[in-house]
Amino acid sequence: MNVKSVLCVCTGNICRSPYAEGLLRRDLPGVNVSSAGIGAVVGGEMPEAAANIAIRQRLDLQDHRGRQITSQILREHELVLVMEEGQKNWLADRFPESRGRVFLVSHWDDKKDVPDPFRHSEEFFEEVFVALAEYVSDWAAKLAPRSPSRTAVR
Template identity: 55%
Template sequence: MQIQSVLCVCTGNICRSPLAEGLIQRDAPTMKVASAGIGAVVGGKMPVPAAAIAEREGLALDAHRGQQVTRPMLQSFELVLVMEAAQKDWLCTQFPESRGRIFLASHWTGGEDIIDPYRLSDDIFESAYAEIDKGVAQWLARLQPAGTGKHGTG
């Protein structure tokens, strides 16, 4: 699968989707990547637990601010990764032309929803991040040519 661009989507675009975006930026630096929310906290910063994870993991997200997903945004990406089945359903209803490009971030790791850690404990943030990391790693292993990036083989 040759994909050059990925949009990561969650609810508020301040916790899960920016972490997924940061992982892809770090591990596949030549890939076009962005994130957005279906009910975005527009202009919002990442909560402290998410920002701490990003800093610890070397994800360049200091300047991240929440943004709302739009039709032009969706149309400019080849693959859209969502964190929950309900987000996929919403996007497919609102933007049916993008239906074939929208998948769960956890598609290759069991297809379960990744819990929204917003306003929950640091442990929940860590658990959500671990699931995002696993999902992104599996996507990148399938998207990148052999021998490229952190998750390539060869």
């Protein structure tokens, strides 16, 4: 797949989608990756438990602030990764032009929803991060630019 821009979407845009954004940015340099929420905590910072994991994992998210998804943001991205089936449906209902490029972040794995860790324990934040890291790794493997095949010279 030759994708130049990815949008990660969750509900509040302060936990799951920033994690996915940070992981994809780290794993796919050169790809434009950002995030937004369908019910964003506009201007909100990541909760302390989420921020601590991001720092420990060396994800560049210290300046992240929640933002609400808009049709303009959607138009700027070729691929949209959501955390829950309900978010995929929400986007399709409100932004029909996004259909066909919105996928669950778990698409290549178990196709399960990624639960929202907001207002849960630090341990739950860790569990969610580990699951997201696996799902994002699958996407990164699919999206990583492949080097051109070499033809043997005889």
